[in-house]
Amino acid sequence: MLKQRLISAVIAVIVLGVVLFVLPLSAARVFIAGVILVAAWEWGGFFGGTGNAWRVACVAVIAILQLLLLFALESGWLAEILVFVIGLLWWAAAFCWLQFYPTPVPRALTWLAAILVLLPAWLAVDYILRASSALLLFVLIIVWAADIGAYFAGKRFGRVKLAPRVSPGKTWEGVFGGLILVALISFVGARLLELTLVTLLPFSIGIALLSVVGDLTVSAFKRSVAMKDSGKLFPGHGGLLDRIDSVTAAAPLFALGMGWMGMY
Numbered sequence: 001m002l003k004q005r006l007i008s009a010v011i012a013v014i015v016l017g018v019v020l021f022v023l024p025l026s027a028a029r030v031f032i033a034g035v036i037l038v039a040a041w042e043w044g045g046f047f048g049g050t051g052n053a054w055r056v057a058c059v060a061v062i063a064i065l066q067l068l069l070l071f072a073l074e075s076g077w078l079a080e081i082l083v084f085v086i087g088l089l090w091w092a093a094a095f096c097w098l099q100f101y102p103t104p105v106p107r108a109l110t111w112l113a114a115i116l117v118l119l120p121a122w123l124a125v126d127y128i129l130r131a132s133s134a135l136l137l138f139v140l141i142i143v144w145a146a147d148i149g150a151y152f153a154g155k156r157f158g159r160v161k162l163a164p165r166v167s168p169g170k171t172w173e174g175v176f177g178g179l180i181l182v183a184l185i186s187f188v189g190a191r192l193l194e195l196t197l198v199t200l201l202p203f204s205i206g207i208a209l210l211s212v213v214g215d216l217t218v219s220a221f222k223r224s225v226a227m228k229d230s231g232k233l234f235p236g237h238g239g240l241l242d243r244i245d246s247v248t249a250a251a252p253l254f255a256l257g258m259g260w261m262g263m264y
Contacts, residue, residue, distance in 0.1 A: 039240050040059045069083070087252035090113070117217075142182055150177055153173055200261065211247070215245050215249075217245070
């Protein structure tokens with residue numbers, strides 16, 4: 001299992017490096033749009049049932065909405081910042097929903113979540129990529145640091161459960177461990193990005209905390225249909241959604257904060 005996880009991680013890092021720093025921007029943007037459609041396929045599993053009808057429907061709906069959003073943005077009918085704000089409002093609502101979980105998860109909520117999770121995340125990642133591949137890598141590193149720090153701190157010091165009804169393995173000690181690692185990354189990031197630590201540190205902490213909400217929310221949807229992993233794309237790691245659930249929450253906040261931080 002460990003060997004599988006390592007191989008999957010190495011391949012994923014290589015692919016990410018090629019997408020961010022080798023592919024032309026247009027090709028990288030198409031790749032990211034495709035990633036969202038793969039995530040939509042996996043999200044379709046949250047509707048329950050057998051067969052792939054819900055998965056196909058979810059991919060079709062998200063693909064159509066991607067095209068409509070692109071048309072609306074190009075025509076000036078819609079501003080990207082509005083989509084990011086709507087995405088963040090969803091994550092605020094999701095945080096409140098998690099406080100009452102487990103609750104019934106109607107299919108209408110699963111549809112709404114698919115749209116409000118995947119589309120703002122797609123536009124946010126696309127927006128960040130157009131600004132700078134390095135900035136996109138930075139937000140990914142922040143999310144990874146929060147996850148890695150939480151894993152090791154949780155294994156060593158974990159006592160108090162964070163959300164036992166949603167993800168029994170996560171602890172508050174793990175969250176704090178992740179935030180400590182994120183703080184250390186911010187020290188380095190402030191120098192490389194030529195930003196003040198006073199502004200970058202709280203921004204990075206906010207991104208890390210929101211990434212936890214993203215992780216827990218996707219876990220709640222999986223648990224509602226007794227699903228351990230969203231897919232099998234990455235041997236030892238699960239599906240694509242299992243890898244990007246935190247990013248879907250973090251990306252809209254980062255995209256919104258880029259202007260405030262003077263990054264773009």
